Amino acid sequence: MVGTPFSSGHPLADRRADFAATMAAGAAWVDAAEVMSSALELAPDWAAGWYQLGDYFESACDAEAAATAWRKAIELEPGDPFGAGLKIDLQRAVPVVETMPTAFVETLFDQYAPRFEASLVGKLDYTGPDVIMRALTEVGFERASSAIDLGCGTGLMGEALRERCDWLGGYDVSQEMLKQAARKGIYDFLGKQDLCALEVSDLRYDLIVAADVFIYVGALERVIGWAANSLAPRGQVAFTVERGEAPLELRESRRFAHSEEYVLGVLRNAGFKYITLTDCVLRKDRGVDVKAFCVVASMEPLVSRFDRDGGEVVAA
Template identity: 45%
Template sequence: MQPHQLSSGDVIADRRADYARMLEEGGEPEAAAELMEQALELVPAWAAGWYRLATYLEKAGRGEAAIEAYRRTLTLDPDDIFGAALKLALLGDAATPDLPPSRYVERLFDDYADRFESALVEKLDYSVPQKLAALIASTGRRYELAVDLGCGTGLLGPEIRANVGRLEGFDLSQNMLAKAAEKHVYDGLAQADLSLAPDLSGVFADAGRHRADLVTAADVLMYLGNLESVFAIVGELAASGADIAFSVEDAGEGDGFHLAPSLRYAHSESYVRMLLARHGLEILKTVKSVIRKDGGKPVSGILFLTRKPA
């Protein structure tokens, strides 16, 4: 279990929860759920415990019981650091939220930071930074200021650093930013929530209004559903004539976005094109490509290179 889930505050409940986890890992989700229910009898206000119970029930095929457990999780944890609302949407109990809970995304990547690069690059064949950097390089431009939105551990930074005068990175996770800082590639790093409308009196003021001539978002937008807030932020940061490069997971046909079982969002090309037109951004190039693996299967994505007209 991760640090935020380590203890229920009851030694016996924790022991039962540990046994339940071992049962689930051994392919016995029904038995795991039964033992987890016993643990929760001792600590009924343990939000993390209810979330774990819900996942075991879901794997055991007990959908209605899982829904009740996810609801209980959400009641006990209104900030929803476990993403219970996303699970309820996938199970058909709630509408798909436009955006995931910010605390869920922050917790997800804070927990994931130490193993992020080894898991993503070495095991999942993640290739977006190299492919996005190649798109950017195709312009033949040198950029005075690049802003890397959702920079994570800084995988894109080294790929574009040679053609950038100043490179600034923003991310929701402090632990991911700490990893990015270790690369000594970024000139500035700061915490920011891309799901919020831009507030230039706050953190984005340091990036400067209409000052960046390159804005990037590599493998970030799949953690947001409705992309209006991101393009609003881009519009504030980008100078006239700036290039904007980003990737999405490909939702295929349709005019919108959907929530995948991975708890990431996929966006249709037509939806992204509609938003780009609304925000006055010109599409220079698009590339459809496999961007990673998930569960051993390829995940299709779309890379966009766009420009804010001069």
């Protein structure tokens, strides 16, 4: 589960929760839910316990009971560090959530940080930085005076960029991920920042990148608007998104997918005229390739091919 350490502070409740987890490991979901419910009778203010109870009910195919438990978790922790609201939304025929709770993303990656690279690169065949660098090279990118890595994580994208940037900064919502990135010594600046709350300042960047990050942002209007107002002349924004059919699609993985039409619409509305889209596979999820596309966009042409094509380029 995602959340704070799985302890209620009540020894007997913790023992019952451990017993419930053992039952769940054997797929005895109804029994696990019953025992977990008895643990919560002893620790009724245990938000993480209510979230876990919801998961047990969901696995037991009791959607109504699961939603009730998740609502209790949100009531106790309004910031929703467990992502219970996303689980409730996924029960709807058409999910309506357009962004993720900041506390959920922060908690998720604070916990994930120590094993992030071993898991993402070693087990999931993650290729985000390579995909973005190839796409940038294709449109003529050579070097940036200043670049900002949104959702920099442990610095995988930064490692790919470092030799081609005079100044490189990174933002991430997770302090633990930032600690991992700082150890590499590749960033000139690192800051803790919710990407959904970026504010335009006097700083201007030649390059803004977001590798496999917008899947945790959801609706892109605000962050793309920020990028449009934060680019230097002839600057570029480059990012990857999971490919979806609907404009904005919350998946069972509790990540967002985006359609080409939606992404293009957001970019055009923000003033971007020169756009490339490149199909790619970012990583694997349970052994299956995650279909995605990489975007490079600018308001002014960077290389002559844009001039020949007379403006916008959309490449499959």
